[in-house]
Amino acid sequence: xxxxxxxxxxxxxxxxxxxxxxxxxxxxxxxxxxxxxxxxxxxxxxxxxxxxxxxxxxxxxxxxxxxxxxxxxxxxxxxxxxxxxxxxxxxxxxxxxxxxxxxxxxxxxxxxxxxxxxxxxxxxxxxxxxxxxxxxxxxxxxxxxxxxxxxxxxxxxxxxxxxxxxxxxxxxxxxxxxxxxxxxxxxxxxxxxxxxxxxxxxxxxxxxxxxxxxxxxxxxxxxxxxxxxxxxxxxxxxxxxxxxxxxxxxxxxxxxxxxxxxxxxxxxxxxxxxxxxxxxxxxxxxxxxxxxxxxxxxxxxxxxxxxxxxxxxxxxxxxxxxxxxxxxxxxxxxxxxxxx
Amino acid sequence: xxxxxxxxxxxxxxxxxxxxxxxxxxxxxxxxxxxxxxxxxxxxxxxxxxxxxxxxxxxxxxxxxxxxxxxxxxxxxxxxxxxxxxxxxxxxxxxxxxxxxxxxxxxxxxxxxxxxxxxxxxxxxxxxxxxxxxxxxxxxxxxxxxxxxxxxxxxxxxxxxxxxxxxxxxxxxxxxxxxxxxxxxxxxxxxxxxxxxxxxxxxxxxxxxxxxxxxxxxxxxxxxxxxxxxxxxxxxxxxxxxxxxxxxxxxxxxxxxxxxxxxxxxxxxxxxxxxxxxxxxxxxxxxxxxxxxxxxxxxxxxxxxxxxxxxxxxxxxxxxxxxxxxxxxxxxxxxxxxxx
DNA sequence: TTGTAGTGGGACATAATTTGTCTATGGTGG
DNA sequence: CCACCATAGACAAATTATGTCCCACTACAA
Numbered sequence: 069x070x071x072x073x074x075x076x077x078x079x080x081x082x083x084x085x086x087x088x089x090x091x092x093x094x095x096x097x098x099x100x101x102x103x104x105x106x107x108x109x110x111x112x113x114x115x116x117x118x119x120x121x122x123x124x125x126x127x128x129x130x131x132x133x134x135x136x137x138x139x140x141x142x143x144x145x146x147x148x149x150x151x152x153x154x155x156x157x158x159x160x161x162x163x164x165x166x167x168x169x170x171x172x173x174x175x176x177x178x179x180x181x182x183x184x185x186x187x188x189x190x191x192x193x194x195x196x197x198x199x200x201x202x203x204x205x206x207x208x209x210x211x212x213x214x215x216x217x218x219x220x221x222x223x224x225x226x227x228x229x230x231x232x233x234x235x236x237x238x239x240x241x242x243x244x245x246x247x248x249x250x251x252x253x254x255x256x257x258x259x260x261x262x263x264x265x266x267x268x269x270x271x272x273x274x275x276x277x278x279x280x281x282x283x284x285x286x287x288x289x290x291x292x293x294x295x296x297x298x299x300x301x302x303x304x305x306x307x308x309x310x311x312x313x314x315x316x317x318x319x320x321x322x323x324x325x326x327x328x329x330x331x332x333x334x335x336x337x338x339x340x341x342x343x344x345x346x347x348x349x350x351x352x353x354x355x356x357x358x359x360x361x362x363x364x365x366x367x368x369x370x371x372x373x374x375x376x377x378x379x380x381x382x383x384x385x386x387x388x389x390x391x392x393x394x395x396x397x398x399x400x401x402x403x404x405x406x407x408x
Numbered sequence: 409x410x411x412x413x414x415x416x417x418x419x420x421x422x423x424x425x426x427x428x429x430x431x432x433x434x435x436x437x438x439x440x441x442x443x444x445x446x447x448x449x450x451x452x453x454x455x456x457x458x459x460x461x462x463x464x465x466x467x468x469x470x471x472x473x474x475x476x477x478x479x480x481x482x483x484x485x486x487x488x489x490x491x492x493x494x495x496x497x498x499x500x501x502x503x504x505x506x507x508x509x510x511x512x513x514x515x516x517x518x519x520x521x522x523x524x525x526x527x528x529x530x531x532x533x534x535x536x537x538x539x540x541x542x543x544x545x546x547x548x549x550x551x552x553x554x555x556x557x558x559x560x561x562x563x564x565x566x567x568x569x570x571x572x573x574x575x576x577x578x579x580x581x582x583x584x585x586x587x588x589x590x591x592x593x594x595x596x597x598x599x600x601x602x603x604x605x606x607x608x609x610x611x612x613x614x615x616x617x618x619x620x621x622x623x624x625x626x627x628x629x630x631x632x633x634x635x636x637x638x639x640x641x642x643x644x645x646x647x648x649x650x651x652x653x654x655x656x657x658x659x660x661x662x663x664x665x666x667x668x669x670x671x672x673x674x675x676x677x678x679x680x681x682x683x684x685x686x687x688x689x690x691x692x693x694x695x696x697x698x699x700x701x702x703x704x705x706x707x708x709x710x711x712x713x714x715x716x717x718x719x720x721x722x723x724x725x726x727x728x729x730x731x732x733x734x735x736x737x738x739x740x741x742x743x744x745x746x747x748x
Numbered sequence: 749t750t751g752t753a754g755t756g757g758g759a760c761a762t763a764a765t766t767t768g769t770c771t772a773t774g775g776t777g778g
Numbered sequence: 779c780c781a782c783c784a785t786a787g788a789c790a791a792a793t794t795a796t797g798t799c800c801c802a803c804t805a806c807a808a
Contacts, residue, residue: 072412075491078469079430080423090419104784117767120786129418136775136784151415204484205470231483444755457796460757476755476804 073159084163091152093122094131094141098149102138165402172406173386175393184400185375191398192220195374196227199396203304204231206368211303214242214358215261216339217254218308220372225260237267240298242305243340243357244274249318270295274356286356299358305366309373310337311381325351336384338371345380347387363390372396379404413499424499431492433462434471434481435522438489439530442478451528496522505742512746513726515733524740525715531738532560535714536567539736543644544571546708551643554582554698555601556679557594558648560712565600577607580638582645583680583697584614589658610635614696626696639698645706649713650677651721665691676724678711685720687727703730714738719745 076083096112097103109119123139126132131145141149156164162180169178181198183191203213215221239262241254250256255271262269272295274286286292312334316326332350334342340353341360349360363369371393373382379401386395397405416424436452437443449459463479466472471485481489497503502520509518521538523531547553555561579602581594590596595611602609612635614626626632652674656666672690674682680693681700689700703709711733713722719741726735737745 071491072495075488075495076427078471078488079427079434079492081469083420083423086423087416087420094419102784106783115768117769121766125422129421131418134785138784148415148418151411152419155412155415208470442755445757447754455797457798461795463756474756478755 073163084159085167087159088156088164090122090126091149091156093119094126094145094149094152097132097139098141098146101140102135104138108139162399165399165406168406169395169397169402173383173389173395174391175386175389175395176391177394178402179394179396180402181374181396181398183398185398186377186400191374191400192223193227195220195372195396195398196223199224199306199370199372200227200229202370202394202396203228203306206304206370207237210236210238212238212240212298212301213258213261213304213306214240214299214302214366215254215258215305216242216307217252217257218310219252220308220374221254221257221306222252222260224306224372225257225264228261228264230264230266237262237265238298239267239269240295240302241270241272241357242299242302242307244272244355270298272299272357280354283354283356292356296356300362300365302358302366304368304370305358305363306370306372307338309371309378309382309385311335311378312337312342312384316342319353336381338385343384343387345384345387347384349388366390367392369393370396374398374401376400376404379408383408417499427499428496430462430466431496432523433459434466434485434489434492436528436530437472437479438481438486439533441480442475443480444478448479451530453527500739502739505739505746508746509735509737509742513723513729513735514731515726515729515735516731517734518742519734519736520742521714521736521738523738525738526717526740531714531740532563533567535560535712535736535738536563539564539646539710539712540567540569542710542734542736543568543646546644546710547577550576550578552578552580552638552641553598553601553644553646554580554639554642554706555594555598555645556582556647557592557597558650559592560648560714561594561597561646562592562600564646564712565597565604568601568604570604570606577602577605578638579607579609580635580642581610581612581697582639582642582647584612584695610638612639612697620694623694623696632696636696640702640705642698642706644708644710645698645703646710646712647678649711649718649721649725651675651718652677652682652724656682659693676721678725683724683727685724685727687724689728706730707732709733710736712736714741716740716744719748723748 073084092112093108096108100108100111105120105123106116109116112119123132123134126145127134130142131148132139132141162182166178166180169180170176179198179202181191181194183194185191185195215225239258241258243254255273258269259271272292274292287296312329315337316329316334321329329342329351333344334350335345336343339358339360340355341349342351344350352360369390369392371382371385371389373395374397382395382397382401383405386393432452433448436448440448440451445460445463446456449456452459463472463474466485467474470482471488472479473482500522502522506518506520509520510516519538519542521531521534523534525531525535579598581598583594595613598609599611612632614632627636652669655677656669656674661669669682669691673684674690675685676683679698679700680695681689682691684690709730709732711722711725711729713735714737722735722737722741723745726733
């Protein structure tokens with residue numbers, strides 16, 4: 069079933085939208101019948117004429133009839149509506165949620181995989197696979213891909229395959245190592261990604277939490293400068309989103325900063341930036357590499373984060389995320405996000 | 409599953425049309441790749457611009473790529489096409505049509521390929537491929553395969569591959585040359601088949617339309633006799649079905665016979681036999697080789713014929729065809745056959 | 749080597765369709 | 779009877795699809 073839909077979606081990307089639109093109309097007619105076009109239009113938020121085109125179509129299909137007093141379902145339309153009800157419940161699961169999420173978060177696209185990373189670690193693999201699939205669709209020709217750290221990104225690295233190898237890829241860490249376990253560091257991850265796709269990568273190790281003076285001198289190093297240029301000219305950024313407190317704890321964060329984060333109600337973290345519920349930056353780890361402002365110039369941004377527990381973090385980061393962002397998440401996070 | 413398709417048919421008939429269009433384009437590209445827009449347009453009967461819009465779309469979806477030398481499927485497009493194959497069969501109810509056809513014609517099996525040979529010459533290739541695939545399934549060990557002439561059989565010959573070569577095959581013309589263009593003669597075709605499968609063949613050239621006296625003397629020739637024995641012991645027969653009048657015209661048929669065929673309402677032709685709508689033999693070309701009665705003893709009989717225009721001919725021949733016959737046809741012919 | 753026939757992509761005027769908006773007309777219910 | 783809400787019709791504006799060129803490029807054959 070799902071496969072059928074997936075197949076069709078490739079050739080008819082707006083299939084579900086149209087289906088949903090017509091379903092909504094049909095359902096509302098069933099609900100309000102007999103009903104006039106105008107009141108139906110306002111009730112659905114369509115303009116009259118758009119609704120009318122659809123209504124004319126439904127009339128042609130003999131799913132509804134229209135007379136002086138309004139439009140009603142035919143018996144055939146009624147049957148179809150009942151069938152649709154079941155179908156929609158299945159579909160609504162993911163696809164409509166994706167659309168809804170996309171609109172609510174104001175981003176380019178949302179991809180939802182079934183399950184909840186909090187409950188089953190297998191779901192993280194699904195997330196990774198979805199991310200890899202999306203990358204494959206977006207990449208063509210030469211690409212510089214900046215990646216961040218985190219366990220989610222580590223999973224993504226494992227999911228990449230040499231299928232992408234016919235494109236010319238270069239992986240770079242998006243920012244200097246922001247103190248995590250070595251397995252989850254950006255350097256490690258970009259290296260694994262390059263290995264799994266049979267492509268190249270650059271390492272970029274600079275101590276995090278540098279003082280402004282050291283920062284200034286480091287940035288003059290030619291090698292570092294070169295990698296920095298690569299990062300800023302990246303065509304794709306891959307990043308995770310973390311829960312602020314969890315991330316801060318995982319890093320060797322000083323008590324003062326910890327307190328600062330708590331006082332400012334930080335909930336989300338990405339790229340070493342911490343955000344409160346409104347999406348304001350409340351703290352940033354000073355390190356070399358991609359800065360939040362640089363994101364705007366990067367055409368493809370993929371954020372990967374799942375699990376009910378991460379919903380708040382995702383929402384906070386997305387408050388100010390670039391509108392070109394593609395979010396890859398799971399059902400658990402999505403439901404929580406849509407509930408709020 | 410079926411319910412989903414049914415729902416779509418009622419609620420999204422317009423989209424399904426688009427789906428079909430894109431599927432056709434994808435399929436043709438797969439077949440003709442690398443192919444240019446213009447030749448593809450003429451081959452599909454679309455105007456260039458319409459095709460172009462669709463092609464642009466497919467390119468955006470990364471299902472095809474275009475370079476200087478033409479358009480080709482990406483690996484992703486290839487995968488999708490394979491998946492679509494199954495989807496379209498269900499959508500068009502092709503499997504159901506196959507069963508229905510089998511029952512109506514009273515034969516062992518019907519195989520339907522999408523498209524209409526009358527409209528696109530590429531469909532003939534599909535027919536051929538289907539025939540080759542079916543042969544592959546039926547053959548094992550030593551086999552003598554008797555083949556007839558005709559353009560369809562010529563296409564089948566082209567579709568054969570050395571995959572079959574691990575079986576021991578011997579191709580023989582089913583009947584003495586029944587005066588056609590040399591490219592479409594049974595001798596030529598069996599020779600090409602043997603070449604393409606890396607196996608052996610026997611030639612069997614005897615003048616057609618022989619007089620009874622010559623017939624009697626020819627049949628005593630040891631070489632001819634030997635081939636005749638081979639033919640009668642064939643384990644498989646491959647034959648086409650022709651439109652009676654078209655076939656008669658293509659052969660150097662005398663005016664008297666022409667008149668006879670017209671008066672007796674001949675519509676179908678196979679093996680040099682002409683049939684009316686009821687399936688009665690109304691004329692036969694007197695030539696040496698397989699006779700209609702011999703068919704009953706042959707275990708595998710594959711009839712290949714497609715195109716709306718051939719539906720009547722197919723029906724007429726099938727009225728008396730052996731029940732072990734497997735018909736390989738196309739959507740165009742199948743729909744016409746089922747309509748009547 | 750040149751010529752030719754094929755390729756994709758750009759451009760653009762025109763046709764077709766969609767869309768927003770308004771009007772005419774006619775039942776319905778109080 | 780009258781106000782109200784209904785559909786259908788109409789139509790210009792906006793948008794999109796379409797037909798038809800042209801151009802630069804390349805593979806390939808002569």
